[in-house]
Amino acid sequence: MQAINQITVFLNAGGPVLALILLLTILLCSLIAERYRFLKFDAQIMCAAAVQAWHIRTDKSSWFALQIRTASIAQTKAALEKNLSLIGLLIALCPMLGLLGTVSGMVSVFDVMAVTGTGNAREMASGISKATLPTMAGMVISLLGLYFRSRFNAMAKHHLAHFEDSLVK
Numbered sequence: 082m083q084a085i086n087q088i089t090v091f092l093n094a095g096g097p098v099l100a101l102i103l104l105l106t107i108l109l110c111s112l113i114a115e116r117y118r119f120l121k122f123d124a125q126i127m128c129a130a131a132v133q134a135w136h137i138r139t140d141k142s143s144w145f146a147l148q149i150r151t152a153s154i155a156q157t158k159a160a161l162e163k164n165l166s167l168i169g170l171l172i173a174l175c176p177m178l179g180l181l182g183t184v185s186g187m188v189s190v191f192d193v194m195a196v197t198g199t200g201n202a203r204e205m206a207s208g209i210s211k212a213t214l215p216t217m218a219g220m221v222i223s224l225l226g227l228y229f230r231s232r233f234n235a236m237a238k239h240h241l242a243h244f245e246d247s248l249v250k
Contacts, residue, residue: 094207095214096189098182102175102218109171109222112164113229120236124161128240131157132247141249150248157244161237165230172226175219182215 092100131153140146190208193201
């Protein structure tokens, strides 16, 4: 219960843009979890089934067989790279939303300065908090997402190379 209160305080200090970054983070984490599960467990099963289907074929050298092989590689590549571009998009959005939070927080600071003058440090600190917290959160989330995206790209390339090598002509 105390953790929820601390998260609520943090979200309030960062303003509405921080809540949007939180929603984006939840979506990004769910996509990362899905890709991890698929690339770690399901990709091997999928590739093994396609390799087995290829080895059952008696004709492996005709034009039709080579087209089937090419289509199988393309389908496997599409399955391995599914959602990686969406993960990349969400990673790119995180710092942009952080910058939006910076701008909206600084507008809040200038609002306070216009209304009360430069004497109200507490109100100005609230605006500065709304400016810096979304920026920090957006950068941290994007850095973590970049790690996972590059790891998933490497895993997908490894699976695809192994799959292509298994489909001997």
